[in-house]
Amino acid sequence: xxxxxxxxxxxxxxxxxxxxxxxxxxxxxxxxxxxxxxxxxxxxxxxxxxxxxxxxxxxxxxxxxxxxxxxxxxxxxxxxxxxxxxxxxxxxxxxxxxxxxxxxxxxxxxxxxxxxxxxxxxxxxxxxxxxxxxxxxxxxxxxxxxxxxxxxxxxxxxxxxxxxxxxxxxxxxxxxxxxxxxxxxxxxxxxxxxxxxxxxxxxxxxxxxxxxxxxxxxxxxxxxxxxxxxxxxxxxxxxxxxxxxxxxxxxxxxxxxxxxxxxxxxxxxxxxxxxxxxxxx
Amino acid sequence: xxxxxxxxxxxxxxxxxxxxxxxxxxxxxxxxxxxxxxxxxxxxxxxxxxxxxxxxxxxxxxxxxxxxxxxxxxxxxxxxxxxxxxxxxxxxxxxxxxxxxxxxxxxxxxxxxxxxxxxxxxxxxxxxxxxxxxxxxxxxxxxxxxxxxxxxxxxxxxxxxxxxxxxxxxxxxxxxxxxxxxxxxxxxxxxxxxxx
Numbered sequence: 048x049x050x051x052x053x054x055x056x057x058x059x060x061x062x063x064x065x066x067x068x069x070x071x072x073x074x075x076x077x078x079x080x081x082x083x084x085x086x087x088x089x090x091x092x093x094x095x096x097x098x099x100x101x102x103x104x105x106x107x108x109x110x111x112x113x114x115x116x117x118x119x120x121x122x123x124x125x126x127x128x129x130x131x132x133x134x135x136x137x138x139x140x141x142x143x144x145x146x147x148x149x150x151x152x153x154x155x156x157x158x159x160x161x162x163x164x165x166x167x168x169x170x171x172x173x174x175x176x177x178x179x180x181x182x183x184x185x186x187x188x189x190x191x192x193x194x195x196x197x198x199x200x201x202x203x204x205x206x207x208x209x210x211x212x213x214x215x216x217x218x219x220x221x222x223x224x225x226x227x228x229x230x231x232x233x234x235x236x237x238x239x240x241x242x243x244x245x246x247x248x249x250x251x252x253x254x255x256x257x258x259x260x261x262x263x264x265x266x267x268x269x270x271x272x273x274x275x276x277x278x279x280x281x282x283x284x285x286x287x288x289x290x291x292x293x294x295x296x297x298x299x300x301x302x303x304x305x306x307x308x309x310x311x312x313x314x315x316x317x318x319x320x321x322x323x324x325x326x327x328x
Numbered sequence: 329x330x331x332x333x334x335x336x337x338x339x340x341x342x343x344x345x346x347x348x349x350x351x352x353x354x355x356x357x358x359x360x361x362x363x364x365x366x367x368x369x370x371x372x373x374x375x376x377x378x379x380x381x382x383x384x385x386x387x388x389x390x391x392x393x394x395x396x397x398x399x400x401x402x403x404x405x406x407x408x409x410x411x412x413x414x415x416x417x418x419x420x421x422x423x424x425x426x427x428x429x430x431x432x433x434x435x436x437x438x439x440x441x442x443x444x445x446x447x448x449x450x451x452x453x454x455x456x457x458x459x460x461x462x463x464x465x466x467x468x469x470x471x472x473x474x475x476x477x478x479x480x481x482x483x484x485x486x487x488x489x490x491x492x493x494x495x496x497x498x499x500x501x502x503x504x505x506x507x508x509x510x511x512x513x514x515x516x517x518x519x520x521x522x523x524x
Contacts (some may be wrong), residue, residue: 064409100459114383116354197423
């Protein structure tokens with residue numbers, strides 16, 4: 048596949064916002080210098096617009112229009128619209144100015160007037176252009192700020208999640224069980240913080256359960272029937288790291304994993320393929 | 329005043345709006361608001377968020393900061409901004425909200441083409457019905473798996489990676505499905521941009 052092909056292949060995903068941040072930056076860098084890619088992006092934008100006709104219809108609330116018009120009025124007609132708006136009024140300026148110049152005589156001011164008018168036009172266009180640039184930069188900065196805030200929030204959430212996992216691992220009353228199959232992979236390890244009644248399951252080399260099926264974790268007390276500790280699914284790479292709460296006051300000697308229909312079963316419907324005995328960590 | 333507003337093209341209305349004519353904004357609103365609000369509602373579960381997304385889009389057009397008539401139509405600009413603002417609001421809500429709310433946009437209701445709508449202007453009813461019929465046919469050419477990936481990206485605002493995790497499918501498969509599905513849809517429409 049050629050390099051050009053690779054970039055155009057990403058155009059739809061770029062327009063939909065489906066690229067990762069690094070991919071997006073690289074794509075945008077390329078976009079600035081590639082007119083064909085830009086046309087491809089424009090075409091996909093148009094498709095996104097066309098598809099907006101393919102959603103269930105809802106009538107907007109009657110008050111929305113008045114609110115938008117009111118806000119538009121309050122903002123004033125302007126912002127990015129200024130360049131076009133101000134330019135014609137300056138372009139209209141020269142005739143009366145040259146008339147005045149004529150009255151002032153052939154020399155002096157008369158020779159200056161066209162230059163002044165031209166300078167005024169350049170300044171006005173420049174101001175308009177700047178206003179537009181500032182607007183664009185403000186919008187871009189606001190979006191960037193929002194995205195940085197989002198990343199920060201995500202990072203905080205992820206740290207909080209890890210803290211919670213770590214607290215479960217590091218508690219004083221943690222028991223653990225290594226679950227293994229008779230032959231080598233897959234394997235799993237369960238950490239059980241009895242003080243907080245929380246368990247963490249870490250599974251390895253376990254392909255995702257097929258559609259309509261799930262993995263279910265069981266705790267078995269001596270002489271008792273298996274008690275469900277919840278279901279889980281593994282990622283495409285065969286790993287899972289999930290946290291579950293167990294009923295307080297329970298005690299188990301054995302941990303096991305079976306494959307069950309989605310949603311789990313009240314009691315195992317198949318033989319466990321991973322089994323292990325709990326020990327204190 | 330020259331020609332009556334309802335006969336003007338969107339491009340003419342945009343030019344008038346830039347010249348400060350509020351009635352042009354009002355007319356553009358009448359033409360596009362229902363489609364934009366419907367789009368926003370299919371992304372946001374909260375109607376207030378949907379309204380704000382629509383307002384943002386029209387006000388951005390009013391400010392005209394980054395709309396370029398040479399690069400697309402007013403309708404495309406409004407749809408792209410409305411969808412993106414609606415997704416921003418869903419994301420902001422998720423960040424503020426609890427984990428269980430995170431499921432909200434992950435199972436989007438997806439595309440559902442209603443051939444006619446109460447808000448369609450009578451004179452455009454036939455044209456709109458025909459257009460929506462074409463969209464329905466185009467969507468029907470997608471495989472279920474392609475459509476699922478496009479739904480998650482379009483309405484859920486998910487990245488390739490997030491979709492792959494959500495569907496527990498390999499990343500490469502998801503990328504291919506999104507690309508091929510969108511390409512099929514593009515092939516089904518005689519888009520003005522792709523002709524250039």
